[in-house]
Amino acid sequence: MASEDDNAESIAKGEAAGVQEHRSEDGRELSLTGNWTTRSIAAIDGWMRELASTAPERIVLDFASIANIDTAGAFVIRRTVEELRQAGKSVEFRNISHSEEVLLDAVADAASQSMPEKPSSGFGLLTPFAVIGRSVFAMAEQMKYAFGILGSAIAGSSGHGISLTAIVAQIHRIGVGAIPVVLLMNAIIGAIVAQQGAFQLRYFGAEIFVVDLVSVLVLRETGALITAIMIAGRSGSAITAEIGSMKMREEVDALKVIGLNPIGVLVFPRLVALMIALPLLTVAANAAGLAGAMVIANYYSDISYTAFITRMGGWIDVTTVFAGLVKTPFMALAIGVIASMEGMRVGGSAESLGARVTASVVKAIFVVIVLDGLFAIFFASIGF
Numbered sequence: 357m358a359s360e361d362d363n364a365e366s367i368a369k370g371e372a373a374g375v376q377e378h379r380s381e382d383g384r385e386l387s388l389t390g391n392w393t394t395r396s397i398a399a400i401d402g403w404m405r406e407l408a409s410t411a412p413e414r415i416v417l418d419f420a421s422i423a424n425i426d427t428a429g430a431f432v433i434r435r436t437v438e439e440l441r442q443a444g445k446s447v448e449f450r451n452i453s454h455s456e457e458v459l460l461d462a463v464a465d466a467a468s469q470s471m472p473e474k475p476s477s478g479f480g481l482l483t484p485f486a487v488i489g490r491s492v493f494a495m496a497e498q499m500k501y502a503f504g505i506l507g508s509a510i511a512g513s514s515g516h517g518i519s520l521t522a523i524v525a526q527i528h529r530i531g532v533g534a535i536p537v538v539l540l541m542n543a544i545i546g547a548i549v550a551q552q553g554a555f556q557l558r559y560f561g562a563e564i565f566v567v568d569l570v571s572v573l574v575l576r577e578t579g580a581l582i583t584a585i586m587i588a589g590r591s592g593s594a595i596t597a598e599i600g601s602m603k604m605r606e607e608v609d610a611l612k613v614i615g616l617n618p619i620g621v622l623v624f625p626r627l628v629a630l631m632i633a634l635p636l637l638t639v640a641a642n643a644a645g646l647a648g649a650m651v652i653a654n655y656y657s658d659i660s661y662t663a664f665i666t667r668m669g670g671w672i673d674v675t676t677v678f679a680g681l682v683k684t685p686f687m688a689l690a691i692g693v694i695a696s697m698e699g700m701r702v703g704g705s706a707e708s709l710g711a712r713v714t715a716s717v718v719k720a721i722f723v724v725i726v727l728d729g730l731f732a733i734f735f736a737s738i739g740f
Contacts, residue, residue, distance in 0.1 A: 372390055372391070372396040373389070373390045373392045373399060373400045374388075374390045374399075375387065375388060375403070375404075376389055376421070383413065384415055385418060385450075386415065387420065388417060388419055388421065388433070389421040389422065389423075391422075391423050391429075392422055392425040392429025392430070392433070393425065394426060394428040397428050397429050397432055400432070404432055404435075405436075407439070407440065408436070408439040408440050408442075408445070411443075413444075413446060414446045415447050415448070416448045416450055417437075417447065417448070417449055417452075419449065419451050419452040419453065419456055420450070420451035425456060425459060426459070430459035430462070430463050431463045433460065437460075498697070501697055502694065502697050505623060505693055506693050508619035508620070509623040509696075510624070511617075511620070512620015512621070512623075522625040523625045523628050523629055525625075526626050526628075526629030527629040529591075529594075529629075530629050530633045531629070531632070531633030531634075531636060531637055534590055534591065534633075534637060535640060537586060538583050538586050538587075538640065541582055541586060542641040542642070543644040543645060543647060543648035544648060545574075545578050545582055545645060545648070546570060546644065546645030546646060546649040547652040549569070549570055549574070549578070549649060550566055550570050550650075550652040550653050551652050551656060553565075553566040553570065554652070554653060554656050554657045555656075557569075558657070563657040563659065564657075564659065564663075564667065566649075567659065567663075567664050567667045567671070568667070570645075571646065571671055571672050572676060574642055575646075575672060575680050576676060576680045577680065577728070577732070578645060579641045579645050579680055580641075580680045580684050580687070581724070581725070582641065583637050583638050583641040584634060584638075584684065584728075585724060585725075587630070587633075587634055587688070588720035588724055589717050591691070592691045592716050593695070593713050593717050595626055595695035595696060595699060595716075596695045596698045596699040596712055597713055598699065599623075600698070600700075600702030600709045600713070603699065603700065603702050604702060604703075604705075604709065608622070619696075626696065627688075627689060627692040627696075630688035630689070630692045631685045631688045633688070634685070634687060634691075635681055635685060635688075642677070646668070650664045675740060679731075679740060682731075683727060683728065683731045687727055690724060690727060691720045694716055694719050694720045694723060695716045698712040698715050698716035699712065699716070
């Protein structure tokens with residue numbers, strides 16, 4: 357704390373800020389002196405930071421002796437006041453001018469944001485519940501933002517910035533470009549299921565039932581699920597990277613400037629393309645999965661192609677095919693909304709872009725698997 361002689365010299369020379377202390381029975385009065393400006397505030401800043409831990413229950417700040425004050429000085433005073441009040445102290449202003457009040461009010465938000473966070477008390481009995489609570493609130497915020505993206509995309513779909521050409525181009529990129537990898541992956545999955553099923557059913561002399569197993573599993577589950585996961589990793593990451601890079605280059609803001617809805621222009625065509633491409637890819641994936649299973653069944657179990665197709669035709673019906681296809685538009689919508697949401701959350705750095713792309717893929721795959729499980733439970737409950 358500055359002495360009275362030092363403070364008097366500071367006022368005379370127009371130099372450093374200072375504080376004169378007057379103690380009383382009911383509290384402590386601090387007379388602020390000198391120039392509380394950017395050039396001179398450093399001399400008193402450290403002492404002001406320690407005031408909250410040493411001050412009594414009542415503090416009076418007297419502004420009568422302040423020679424000059426700017427936003428830097430006002431910030432230090434306001435920050436100290438916030439720290440004192442957070443510590444449960446009573447703070448009173450005295451002889452404060454209107455201009456000084458205006459300065460203190462102007463820096464109030466910045467001073468509040470600069471308050472240091474309370475140190476963690478370490479692991480305790482309530483720590484797991486605190487972590488779960490924060491996760492739940494974060495998930496709720498993200499869901500609200502995702503629904504906002506979806507609503508904005510639907511609302512912006514009627515704008516003049518939407519074109520059929522953009523939708524067709526996205527269908528080509530998302531659907532046609534993914535055909536080779538989707539067919540290959542589903543053929544391999546179908547072959548693996550057929551091989552493992554044939555080996556196990558051989559012990560019971562029931563290898564022919566591998567046709568029933570593969571047909572139901574591919575058409576109801578793996579065809580749609582594997583395809584959606586592949587699209588989430590391939591196209592979902594691409595959508596996030598595209599929108600994120602546009603946001604980094606301020607192209608999204610440019611769309612707003614020219615009067616276009618960026619959500620409608622960027623997100624809506626991709627959502628429509630995903631909802632068209634994913635069901636069509638699932639049909640192709642089902643065919644590839646059954647073809648892979650057919651080849652393996654013929655090789656390991658001597659089930660001819662004719663016998664495989666005949667038994668499959670007698671076992672499955674339209675509802676089996678429909679059960680797999682009906683969930684694909686919902687999966688596509690989830691992938692598109694999550695990818696677009698993460699793209700819109702990209703900041704100004706390459707690190708932020710990478711983090712958002714990773715989050716997009718992980719969240720999309722997680723939601724796709726959850727949706728598949730929910731549909732399976734729902735179909736089982738209604739006997740579909």
